[in-house]
Amino acid sequence: MDGIDKTTLWTVIILLGLGSFGLRFVFTGIIGDRSMPEWVLRHLRYTAVAVLPGLVAPLVVWPAATQGQIDPPRVIAALVTLGVGYFTKNVLAAIGLGACSLYAALYLFG
Amino acid sequence: MSDTHTNSTYWQGVRDSLPFLLVISPFGILFGVVATEAGLNLLETMSFSIVVIAGAAQFTALQLMSEHAPTFVVLASALAVNLRMAMYSASLTPHLGAAPLWQRALIAYFTVDQSYACSITAYENNPGWSTRQKVAYFFGTVTSVCPAWYVMTYVGAMIGTAIPPELALDFAVPITFIAIVAPMLRTPAHRAAAATSVVLALVFSFIPYNLGLMVAGVGGMMAGARVELWQNRKEQEVA
Numbered sequence: 001m002d003g004i005d006k007t008t009l010w011t012v013i014i015l016l017g018l019g020s021f022g023l024r025f026v027f028t029g030i031i032g033d034r035s036m037p038e039w040v041l042r043h044l045r046y047t048a049v050a051v052l053p054g055l056v057a058p059l060v061v062w063p064a065a066t067q068g069q070i071d072p073p074r075v076i077a078a079l080v081t082l083g084v085g086y087f088t089k090n091v092l093a094a095i096g097l098g099a100c101s102l103y104a105a106l107y108l109f110g
Numbered sequence: 111m112s113d114t115h116t117n118s119t120y121w122q123g124v125r126d127s128l129p130f131l132l133v134i135s136p137f138g139i140l141f142g143v144v145a146t147e148a149g150l151n152l153l154e155t156m157s158f159s160i161v162v163i164a165g166a167a168q169f170t171a172l173q174l175m176s177e178h179a180p181t182f183v184v185l186a187s188a189l190a191v192n193l194r195m196a197m198y199s200a201s202l203t204p205h206l207g208a209a210p211l212w213q214r215a216l217i218a219y220f221t222v223d224q225s226y227a228c229s230i231t232a233y234e235n236n237p238g239w240s241t242r243q244k245v246a247y248f249f250g251t252v253t254s255v256c257p258a259w260y261v262m263t264y265v266g267a268m269i270g271t272a273i274p275p276e277l278a279l280d281f282a283v284p285i286t287f288i289a290i291v292a293p294m295l296r297t298p299a300h301r302a303a304a305a306t307s308v309v310l311a312l313v314f315s316f317i318p319y320n321l322g323l324m325v326a327g328v329g330g331m332m333a334g335a336r337v338e339l340w341q342n343r344k345e346q347e348v349a
Contacts, residue, residue, distance in 0.1 A: 003149040004175045012171050012184050013154070017161035019189045025218035027200035032207045032214065036200075042335040044201040046303040048227060049294050050330025051194040053304040054311030054323050055166065056287045061312060065280040074281055081285050085292025092129045094289035102281055 073105030116246040119239065123250020126232065130224040133289070134258045136282040137165050142266020143273055144169065148176050152267050159263040163222060163256065166283070167192040193324055197331075198226040205233045206248065208241040217248055222259075225251040227290050298341060303334030 036044075060078040062068040081098030085091065138159070145155040150172075162168050171188040179187075198221050206217055228251040233244055273279060295301045307330030314322035 004178075008175060008181050008184075009150070009154060011181055012175060012188075013158050013161050015185055016167065016171055016188050017163075019185065020162055020164050020167065020192045020195060021219060023189065023192050023196040024199050024221040025215065026196050027203045028206055028218050028221070029199075029211065029214045031200075031203050032211075034207070036204065039335070040200075041204065042338060043331045044197070045338070046300065046331045046334025047194070047197040047201045047327075048230065049291060049300045049303045050307045050334060051197060051323070051327040052223070052287050052291045052307075054307035054326030054330065055191075055194075056284045056291075057308040057311045057326075058315050059284045060288075062315075063280065063284075065275070065278065074278075074284075077281060078284060078288055081288040082292050085289045086295055089293040091289045091293065092132060094292055095132060095285055098285040098289060099282075102278060102285070106276075106278060 073102055073109050076105045077102035115240075116242050119243040120246040120250040120253075123228065123232070123247040124253050125250075127224060127228045127251035127254045130228070130255050131258050133282075133286040134224065134255055135262045136279060137286065138259050138262025139266035139269065139273075140279050140282060141165060141168055141172075142263045143269055143271070143279075144266075145172055145263075146267050146270040148172055150267075152264075155263060155267045156260070159260055162188075163219070163259065164192050164195065165223075165259075169283075191323065194327060195221055197327065198230075201230060202226065202248075205229075205244050206241065209245050213245055217245070220248075220252040220256055222255065223287070223290065224255045227294075231294070297338075299334045299337040302337040303330040306330045306333035 056078075060074060061070060063071055063074050065071075066074075077098050080101040081094045084097045085094030088094070141159060142155055145158060145168075150158070158168055158172075162171075167188040170191045171184050174184045174187055199218065202217070202221070206214065209217070225248060229244070229248045232247055233239065236243075239247070291304060295304055307326045310329045311322055311326035314325045316322070317325070
């Protein structure tokens with residue numbers, strides 16, 4: 001891999017930092033104490049469950065580590081993590097068993 | 111008296127977020143490793159994690175820079191990945207909006223997936239908390255999670271290229287996010303939001319710059335809100 005241009009790198013670090021702060025500040029900082037309508041709040045209740053699954057789904061189905069090819073061990077590990085987390089409500093148990101199932105499946109399929 | 115209350119919510123925040131150290135650590139190490147492999151030196155790698163403090167966006171930006179994408183594409187894609195921070199910010203506003211501006215600015219900088227997920231769950235479970243208690247809880251979650259992000263990035267940069275690909279560290283990220291989300295799927299509305307998001311993200315993955323994720327996020331929120339309305343109406347009919 002030939003190097004990343006230093007000017008580009010620092011431009012990205014600084015502007016991405018400012019932009020990310022802006023995104024994080026836009027509501028908490030600017031709207032502050034003003035109340036928001038009920039329909040907005042109803043949508044906001046589902047922010048986390050609406051964004052994170054969409055972030056993860058392509059990583060599970062088309063992992064970069066297998067050049068975007070569907071990979072049974074990774075799908076199995078994702079399903080195990082989901083099942084354990086859903087039924088036990090325990091984040092750590094879900095991560096632990098998910099990781100174990102990934103290594104077990106990689107060993108079996110590999 | 112109120113000081114002891116904020117003190118105890120602060121420590122509750124610290125305790126509740128401790129499990130996420132197991133999540134942050136591999137993710138931070140992974141970023142340090144990947145950045146070093148891409149040719150970044152220690153100062154550059156650490157600046158990335160401290161200035162941006164958003165794992166997924168950092169990985170996105172790094173990947174695109176390695177592919178020599180134009181700077182505006184790098185920024186647009188990474189900020190699109192981070193657009194969920196605006197949604198977190200909006201979702202925290204009813205709880206933290208009454209805090210002083212300097213606190214809200216600090217809260218904004220430290221708004222990450224884990225501090226948000228911990229805090230919003232605690233606020234929903236403790237509707238009686240004052241703004242000060244909520245702020246104290248938020249900074250409790252930040253205390254364990256964010257320094258770990260910096261330290262583990264450093265560890266990763268030190269380890270560099272020594273981690274073998276067989277360890278499949280790439281999958282630490284999806285497993286982490288799934289484990290965070292799964293316990294949240296406690297109502298039909300939450301499950302509908304998540305399912306809609308997955309389907310839309312896969313269907314619209316062809317849209318460049320991660321904008322498919324925005325379609326999935328907005329669609330998931332609309333599905334959740336819609337199902338919540340249906341549920342409420344059904345309960346009213348039964349009652």
